[in-house]
Amino acid sequence: xxxxxxxxxxxxxxxxxxxxxxxxxxxxxxxxxxxxxxxxxxxxxxxxxxxxxxxxxxxxxxxxxxxxxxxxxxxxxxxxxxxxxxxxxxxxxxxxxxxxxxxxxxxxxxxxxxxxxxxxxxxxxxxxxxxxxxxxxxxxxxxxxxxxxxxxxxxxxxxxxxxxxxxxxxxxxxxxxxxxxxxxxxxxxxxxxxxxxxxxxxxxxxxxxxxxxxxxxxxxxxxxxxxxxxxxxxxxxxxxxxxxxxxxxxxxxxxxxxxxxxxxxxxxxxxxxxxxxxxxxxxxxxxxxxxxxxxxxxxxxxxxxxxxxxxxxxxxxxxxxxxxxxxxxxxxxxxxxxxxxxxxxxxxxxxxxxxxxxxxxxxxxxxxxxxxxxxxxxxxxxxxxxxxxxxxxxxxxxxxxxxxxxxxxxxxxxxx
Numbered sequence: 327x328x329x330x331x332x333x334x335x336x337x338x339x340x341x342x343x344x345x346x347x348x349x350x351x352x353x354x355x356x357x358x359x360x361x362x363x364x365x366x367x368x369x370x371x372x373x374x375x376x377x378x379x380x381x382x383x384x385x386x387x388x389x390x391x392x393x394x395x396x397x398x399x400x401x402x403x404x405x406x407x408x409x410x411x412x413x414x415x416x417x418x419x420x421x422x423x424x425x426x427x428x429x430x431x432x433x434x435x436x437x438x439x440x441x442x443x444x445x446x447x448x449x450x451x452x453x454x455x456x457x458x459x460x461x462x463x464x465x466x467x468x469x470x471x472x473x474x475x476x477x478x479x480x481x482x483x484x485x486x487x488x489x490x491x492x493x494x495x496x497x498x499x500x501x502x503x504x505x506x507x508x509x510x511x512x513x514x515x516x517x518x519x520x521x522x523x524x525x526x527x528x529x530x531x532x533x534x535x536x537x538x539x540x541x542x543x544x545x546x547x548x549x550x551x552x553x554x555x556x557x558x559x560x561x562x563x564x565x566x567x568x569x570x571x572x573x574x575x576x577x578x579x580x581x582x583x584x585x586x587x588x589x590x591x592x593x594x595x596x597x598x599x600x601x602x603x604x605x606x607x608x609x610x611x612x613x614x615x616x617x618x619x620x621x622x623x624x625x626x627x628x629x630x631x632x633x634x635x636x637x638x639x640x641x642x643x644x645x646x647x648x649x650x651x652x653x654x655x656x657x658x659x660x661x662x663x664x665x666x667x668x669x670x671x672x673x674x675x676x677x678x679x680x681x682x683x684x685x686x687x688x689x690x691x692x693x694x695x696x697x698x699x700x701x702x703x704x705x706x707x708x709x710x711x712x713x714x715x716x717x718x719x720x721x722x723x724x725x726x727x728x729x730x731x732x733x734x735x736x737x738x739x740x741x742x
Contacts (some may be wrong), residue, residue: 397470399473542664556693558589596622
């Protein structure tokens with residue numbers, strides 16, 4: 327398939343992947359030909375394999391082991407979770423080949439990372455901050471890197487990683503192939519691509535800022551004080567579903583999770599105050615279904631690839647509109663359907679206005695009343711009734727554009 331090495335085709339067969347997604351079918355042939363790539367696609371559409379398959383294919387065709395302290399390819403991502411997710415996906419491709427994938431992130435023993443880097447690696451997946459720490463300790467030499475991937479580059483800009491990129495890029499080998507992937511395209515991304523890509527092929531399968539087609543969106547207008555009760559109503563209507571709840575702050579996420587657990591919900595949390603081990607264990611439990619509700623900050627907006635996530639709830643709207651797109655992209659992955667529910671308090675009306683402007687839609691109202699001037703004149707988002715069984719809007723909150731009721735096969739209910 328797509329001219330890939332037999333070992334890669336076999337790996338795809340074992341993983342049950344038979345048809346490429348649109349971003350994969352367009353980007354992979356160009357990348358295989360050695361072009362620099364600027365890839366734009368909604369989150370959850372298979373960007374990792376879009377750069378991972380041609381990257382591994384090139385390395386399989388390149389003889390020789392990496393020298394000590396070196397890497398042949400470098401993938402940079404903004405969060406620990408995303409680094410681990412990328413590496414996990416790549417290892418499904420390289421498991422029966424000679425290609426070795428290593429990760430370096432903060433929150434883990436730098437001594438252990440220095441030790442395994444001393445042996446060299448084929449593909450290094452890293453967060454920029456920890457990579458610079460290792461460079462300054464002379465634990466890694468990037469002069470042999472001939473492939474660079476910047477994944478979720480727009481978030482790296484948001485988090486201030488542009489300064490880190492300016493330190494890392496001059497240390498890389500040349501000539502090299504560079505691939506930059508993202509789901510959104512802020513103005514700075516154009517500048518970044520001009521600085522790091524050479525005559526790139528632009529691959530865009532959806533307008534930047536557009537959510538996946540199978541995400542049903544809705545918004546509840548309510549007072550801030552009413553959010554906890556509304557959240558519990560919604561969660562209680564479908565106790566067996568995997569639900570990701572986004573909070574704006576670390577303290578808010580932990581407080582929310584603690585309250586849910588006290589009320590009998592099977593919940594965990596991940597945020598910047600958690601150790602890497604705690605975050606990894608929470609995500610593992612969520613993926614396996616032993617935890618049904620995961621409360622998170624934007625640290626999880628791009629680092630969770632769990633096809634079974636049925637609902638994303640924006641308990642707090644993000645201050646950066648692009649992050650809304652990435653948050654709701656945690657559901658409706660791998661061709662599945664999903665639902666994104668947002669809470670909008672009066673002081674968040676402007677944040678919602680910015681989100682709808684970015685997405686060029688008007689999100690259907692599930693309850694409450696849309697404030698004057700918010701969303702006027704925009705097309706409606708993909709409509710659809712809430713799948714939360716038994717949930718009804720608050721008094722006086724007649725749904726606008728999103729009927730209430732069950733539209734899918736019933737889910738088996740469990741105790742929380």
